[in-house]
Amino acid sequence: MRELALNILDIAENSLSAGAKHVEIAVCADLEKDRMKIVVRDDGCGMDEEMLARVTDPFTTSRTTRKVGMGIPLFKFSAESAGGNFDIRSKKNKGTEVTAEYVISHVDRMPLGDFGGVVLQLVTMNPAMDFTVTAACSGREGVLDTREVREILGEDIPLSAPEVRAFLKEYIQENLVDIFGGRL
Numbered sequence: 001m002r003e004l005a006l007n008i009l010d011i012a013e014n015s016l017s018a019g020a021k022h023v024e025i026a027v028c029a030d031l032e033k034d035r036m037k038i039v040v041r042d043d044g045c046g047m048d049e050e051m052l053a054r055v056t057d058p059f060t061t062s063r064t065t066r067k068v069g070m071g072i073p074l075f076k077f078s079a080e081s082a083g084g085n086f087d088i089r090s091k092k093n094k095g096t097e098v099t100a101e102y103v104i105s106h107v108d109r110m111p112l113g114d115f116g117g118v119v120l121q122l123v124t125m126n127p128a129m130d131f132t133v134t135a136a137c138s139g140r141e142g143v144l145d146t147r148e149v150r151e152i153l154g155e156d157i158p159l160s161a162p163e164v165r166a167f168l169k170e171y172i173q174e175n176l177v178d179i180f181g182g183r184l
């Protein structure tokens with residue numbers, strides 16, 4: 001995995017598997033401090049303390065098709081190998097919060113990659129789930145909240161409708177260019 005956006009997709013997919021109804025994703029950078037932070041928070045089933053303690057180990061998984069769970073260990077590795085740190089908090093039946101921090105200029109920091117594409121995929125392909133996506137960089141900030149978009153669209157038009165998808169694609173890309181300007 002060479003893009004942080006793909007790590008984010010993987011972590012958000014854990015939230016889907018956990019039955020989350022609302023997932024918050026934030027990518028926040030401070031260029032002066034040379035730090036960036038990625039947070040994925042959900043209101044899914046959460047984990048008990050024992051599972052939480054084991055979850056950063058690549059051999060821990062609740063999947064049945066293969067025994068190795070890699071999403072969390074890879075995300076942790078991406079941060080720790082780029083001068084940053086990693087944290088995961090979870091409460092059974094409450095939810096989970098995963099945080100990864102990076103030194104932006106670190107040689108081993110992976111590029112953010114196609115974060116806009118990942119956001120578009122998540123919001124258009126999960127009709128039963130709401131997302132709040134925040135992008136922030138040194139004073140500029142943008143937020144996409146699918147609950148607001150759904151309210152404007154009304155009940156009959158899904159986020160996956162071709163015109164809506166096209167609009168969202170452009171909206172997300174424009175905002176990310178404006179906020180991050182390709183610096184991440």
Ligand SMILES: Nc1ncnc2c1ncn2[C@@H]1O[C@H](COP(=O)(O)OP(=O)(O)OP(=O)(O)O)[C@@H](O)[C@H]1O
Pocket residue numbers: 010014015018042044045046047055060061062063068069070071072073095096
């Ligand atoms: N947001 C979450 N809510 C509840 N449980 C979670 C969450 N994220 C991870 N888990 C638990 O931790 C386990 C390990 O997650 P991880 O992403 O590392 O591997 P995986 O999802 O099992 O497999 P892979 O990501 O490689 O497809 C999951 O199987 C799941 O039981």
Ligand SMILES: [Mg+2]
Pocket residue numbers: 010011013014069070071072
């Ligand atoms: Mg996973």
